[in-house]
Amino acid sequence: MARALRIWLVLAGLACLAVFIALWAGSIRIPPADVIGLLFRGTDSPASEVIHRLRVPRAMAAFATGGLLALAGALMQVLLRNPLADPYILGLSGGSAVGALAAMILGLGSMLIDIGAFAGALLSMLLVFALARRDLAWLQAAGEVDASPRLLLTGVVLAAGWSAIVTLLLTIAPEAQLRGILFWLMGDLGGADGFGLPLAALVIAVAILYPMGRELNVMLFGPDVAQSLGVPVPRLRRIVYLVASVSTALAVTTAGTVGFVGLVVPHALRLVIGNDQRILLPACALAGGALLVIADTLARSVIAPQQLPVGAVTSVLGVPTFMYLLLRSGRR
Amino acid sequence: MTHPPPSSLLAVDAVTLAVAGRTLIRAVSLQVRPGDFWCILGANGVGKTLFLRTLAGLRSIDGGSVTLAGKVLGDWTLQDAARIRGLLPQTTYHAFPMPVIEAVIMGRHPHLSRWAWEQGDDRARAEAALRDVGLAGMAQRDITTLSGGERQRVAIAALLAQEVPLLLLDEPVAHLDLHHQILVLGQLEQLARSGRGVMLSIHDLNLARRFATHALLFGDDASVAVGPAPDVMTEPALSRAYGHPVSRVDIGSRTLFVAD
Numbered sequence: 001m002a003r004a005l006r007i008w009l010v011l012a013g014l015a016c017l018a019v020f021i022a023l024w025a026g027s028i029r030i031p032p033a034d035v036i037g038l039l040f041r042g043t044d045s046p047a048s049e050v051i052h053r054l055r056v057p058r059a060m061a062a063f064a065t066g067g068l069l070a071l072a073g074a075l076m077q078v079l080l081r082n083p084l085a086d087p088y089i090l091g092l093s094g095g096s097a098v099g100a101l102a103a104m105i106l107g108l109g110s111m112l113i114d115i116g117a118f119a120g121a122l123l124s125m126l127l128v129f130a131l132a133r134r135d136l137a138w139l140q141a142a143g144e145v146d147a148s149p150r151l152l153l154t155g156v157v158l159a160a161g162w163s164a165i166v167t168l169l170l171t172i173a174p175e176a177q178l179r180g181i182l183f184w185l186m187g188d189l190g191g192a193d194g195f196g197l198p199l200a201a202l203v204i205a206v207a208i209l210y211p212m213g214r215e216l217n218v219m220l221f222g223p224d225v226a227q228s229l230g231v232p233v234p235r236l237r238r239i240v241y242l243v244a245s246v247s248t249a250l251a252v253t254t255a256g257t258v259g260f261v262g263l264v265v266p267h268a269l270r271l272v273i274g275n276d277q278r279i280l281l282p283a284c285a286l287a288g289g290a291l292l293v294i295a296d297t298l299a300r301s302v303i304a305p306q307q308l309p310v311g312a313v314t315s316v317l318g319v320p321t322f323m324y325l326l327l328r329s330g331r332r
Numbered sequence: 333m334t335h336p337p338p339s340s341l342l343a344v345d346a347v348t349l350a351v352a353g354r355t356l357i358r359a360v361s362l363q364v365r366p367g368d369f370w371c372i373l374g375a376n377g378v379g380k381t382l383f384l385r386t387l388a389g390l391r392s393i394d395g396g397s398v399t400l401a402g403k404v405l406g407d408w409t410l411q412d413a414a415r416i417r418g419l420l421p422q423t424t425y426h427a428f429p430m431p432v433i434e435a436v437i438m439g440r441h442p443h444l445s446r447w448a449w450e451q452g453d454d455r456a457r458a459e460a461a462l463r464d465v466g467l468a469g470m471a472q473r474d475i476t477t478l479s480g481g482e483r484q485r486v487a488i489a490a491l492l493a494q495e496v497p498l499l500l501l502d503e504p505v506a507h508l509d510l511h512h513q514i515l516v517l518g519q520l521e522q523l524a525r526s527g528r529g530v531m532l533s534i535h536d537l538n539l540a541r542r543f544a545t546h547a548l549l550f551g552d553d554a555s556v557a558v559g560p561a562p563d564v565m566t567e568p569a570l571s572r573a574y575g576h577p578v579s580r581v582d583i584g585s586r587t588l589f590v591a592d
Contacts, residue, residue, distance in 0.1 A: 001449050081427040211446055218441050220428060224421045224485075228388050229494070230414030230442040275428050278449075 004279045011286035015063065018290040022059035022297045027124025027304045062189050062296040062310070063289035064198035064260050068251040071205055072287020073262025074281055075244040076218050079237060081153050082146065083270075086262040087248035090155030093259075094162025095124025096252040097185060101169045104181055115254045121249030122155055123161065125241075128155050159213050187258030189296045196239055198250045206285050212236065213278030220275070258311045259290050260318030291317075340365050340527040341401055341583040342387060342417070343500040348395030349382055357383060358554040359396065362546075364498065369524040371561065375574050376549030380533040381422055381551075383501050387531070388419040391571035401445070401497070414442035417498040422506075424487045426475050433471040435486050436461055439493035452492075461492035463517050466512060469483070481507045486517055492523075499523065502533035505539065517543045537589040541565055549573050 024035045031045045039056070069087065069330060076085040087093060099120020103113040131154045131178045143213070173181060183190075207215070215231045227233045251258070265288040266280065273279055292310065299308040341370075342364040349357040354380035364370060364532045372380045387390045387398060390404050398405040401416050411530070418439070426435070436458040437450050444450065462468055465485040475486060484507045491499060499520065505513040513536070521543050524530045535541050540547065544561040551557075551573045570578040570589060577592040 046340075062484075083427070083428060083486070096371070214441060214444070214446075218438055221424060221426075221435070221438060221490075222421065224385070224390055225421065225424065225438075227390055228414060228417075228419040230409075230411035232410055270428065275430050276434075283447075 002233060004276075004282075007273050008282055008286065011283055011290070015286050015290040015293070018293040018297075019063065020057050022062070023055045023127055024291050025297050026050070027301075028049060028116050030138075033268075041270035050065060052171050058189055058296065059293050060199060062292045064195050065189070065251045065255040065258060066265075066292025066295075067138035067202045067285040067289035068198060068205070069248040069258060069261040070265035070284040071167055071202070071209075071281060071289075072244040072247040072251070074266035074277075074284045075209070075240050075247075076262070077266060078219055078277065079240050079244070081220060081222070082265070083267060087244060087251075088257070088259055088262065089152070089159065090128060091124070091157075091159035091162055091250040092121050092128075092155075092245060093252050093257040094159045094166070096121035096249060097129075097257055098162050098165045098169070099123070099167060100256075101173070101181060104184070105169060105173050117253045121245065121252055122157060125249070129156055131158075131292060131300055139259065181307075183251050184256040186309035187256040187314070188297075188307075188309045189255050190307055195254070198254045201247065202285055202289075203251050204246055205281050208239070209281050210278065212239070213276070213281065214275040216240070216281075217275075218276050218328060219232050255292075256309075256311065257293065258314055260314045261292060264314075264318045264321055336351060342400040342531075344396070345392055345399070346385065346396035347383075347386070347398060349379055349386060349391075350394045351382065355394075357550065357556065360548070360558065361396075361557045362548065362558045363530055365526075366497070366527040366529055367524055367545070368529050368531075369543055369545045370548060371544035371546070372533040372548045372550070373537070373540060373565070373570075374533075375552055375571065378550040378552055380550060381502050383548075384419065384500050384531070384533060388417060388500050389413055390419070391566065396416060397400075399569075411442050414494070414496075414524075416496055417500060418491045418494040418496040420487055420491045420499075420504055422502040424483065426483065429474045431471065432462070432467065432470050432473050432475050432478070432486055433458055433490075435475050436489045436493050439490035442494065446567065457495065458489070458493045462486075464492055465489045466515050467516045471548075474503040481509060481512065484508060485516065492519070497527075498506040498529045500532070503533050503535070505534065505536070513539060534550070537565065537570065541587050543550040 001135065020035065024030060024032050026048065030038070030051065035051065038048045038051050042052050072087045076087060077083055088188060096117040097120065099116035102111050103116030108172055117132050121295065170181065218226045218229050218231050219233070219236065223233045266284050269280055269283050269287055273283060292314070295313040296310045297308040299313045302308060340363040342358055343548055344362045346359045347357065348355060349361055351456055372383065374380055382391065387391060400408060400413060407562070438452040440457065441448055451538070460472060462471055465488050467482065467485055468490065474485065478486065484504070491501070505516055508516060517539060520530045523561055541561060546559065547561040547564040549557040549564050549569055557569055567578055567580050579590050579592055581588045581590055
């Protein structure tokens with residue numbers, strides 16, 4: 001327990017540092033000393049405006065999105081007992097991309113695009129759930145043959161289907177909208193307004209999951225072992241799947257399809273702090289948030305005043321990190 | 333444990349099991365009492381695993397009833413049942429690296445409340461269980477680097493750490509070398525002698541004959557023979573059940589079965 005607190009404190013410190021850098025860095029330079037002062041006591045100055053109207057909402061949206069994605073990734077990995085599982089692999093982001101693109105092409109407003117993205121993710125979730133319902137809900141079917149590969153395959157096939165629809169929509173989309181759509185597909189926090197909902201969802205998700213931490217640990221040993229050790233496997237699976245799906249849907253609605261966070265953050269944390277879900281899940285929320293805040297700060301600073309989509313930055317950070325961690329763990 | 337020691341840990345009454353409309357097991361009745369060491373015998377696919385999973389409460393019954401420590405199996409809460417019976421599945425698959433000791437401490441789960449963290453006491457029990465299966469020095473090893481037989485022993489250690497009066501094991505010694513087969517079965521025999529009940533499936537007739545007090549022999553026509561091991565494990569019964577002639581050889585006090 002003391003170890004858990006130490007780990008969370010360190011990560012919370014890193015997250016604060018990341019947010020501070022995000023508030024400080026940018027095309028309008030604000031002295032570091034002023035950043036904190038302006039943050040807590042706003043003035044009429046342009047610097048204060050930039051911090052409160054632009055940088056704080058964007059950093060908070062990035063934090064919430066990153067935390068939700070890392071959490072969803074960690075949950076999917078427990079659910080499927082596969083370290084390579086990720087909300088994207090299960091087709092959730094594909095579904096929300098289709099929902100959002102359809103709304104964009106129909107010329108609907110940003111509010112309806114968000115709703116389209118959310119509906120797409122939920123639809124995708126329901127499809128996987130319906131197709132693999134026996135595996136999620138029913139121990140009897142799952143116990144004899146491990147159902148995880150089937151669930152994973154269901155998700156992968158759905159993701160392929162969504163991607164085909166995205167291609168179709170891109171082909172028929174008016175040329176003027178292509179750039180916005182592409183940014184959205186690669187993940188972009190530039191348009192993120194409102195961070196209250198995703199941030200609240202992140203806190204609630206961690207609060208729901210924390211008491212189930214040890215049960216999730218036992219789930220790693222398979223449904224039979226878990227159930228015979230007293231874990232209500234079907235119920236736990238449904239809760240985990242629901243929390244992961246809603247988290248992903250909110251993350252995608254906030255920032256588009258940002259990749260790799262759900263894969264890299266839990267993986268890296270496991271190598272450093274181990275695989276106890278009671279410690280890992282809150283740590284994922286903090287570290288995923290911090291990572292995306294930094295990635296977004298890079299995305300808007302590297303070739304400023306031009307902006308990169310944050311999804312491109314997470315991929316550039318994610319792929320080498322993943323490789324490095326994989327090689328390091330092999331050598332140990 | 334607040335429950336008084338029951339006369340029978342497990343009472344199986346006329347249990348019938350069917351898969352996809354095909355009856356695999358018809359009307360088995362037996363009682364597992366403290367001190368019993370049951371071996372489940374039978375050819376591949378006759379329903380040994382199915383039977384063990386059913387007794388563990390992981391599967392519904394197609395007829396008859398199972399009573400665990402005096403109460404119908406389905407009436408137990410999951411956690412309370414997990415304090416009374418433990419199950420070792422045939423295979424355990426580890427997707428994530430973790431120290432061996434963590435995989436054993438997992439067995440303490442039913443004894444801890446929702447908010448409790450494993451204490452030094454749980455760790456000590458887990459370490460003792462690792463010693464019992466001959467893995468004393470391996471506590472900090474990464475479980476994904478172990479061999480199949482070693483992983484099997486880790487899973488057995490987790491079951492021992494669960495400290496349940498009734499142990500159900502699905503082919504616990506299938507992947508073990510000769511020495512560790514005897515070590516593990518010897519540990520289970522000791523547990524039985526100290527008042528617990530053990531039931532396991534096994535393909536080695538000689539090990540079964542050596543350790544079992546009782547035997548359950550499934551035939552391929554849904555028939556079952558139940559009783560004290562020497563009564564059930566006879567040449568004609570075994571030959572019929574396995575569809576292959578089996579001869580009995582007595583060497584001193586030891587009884588061996590040889591496939592012709």
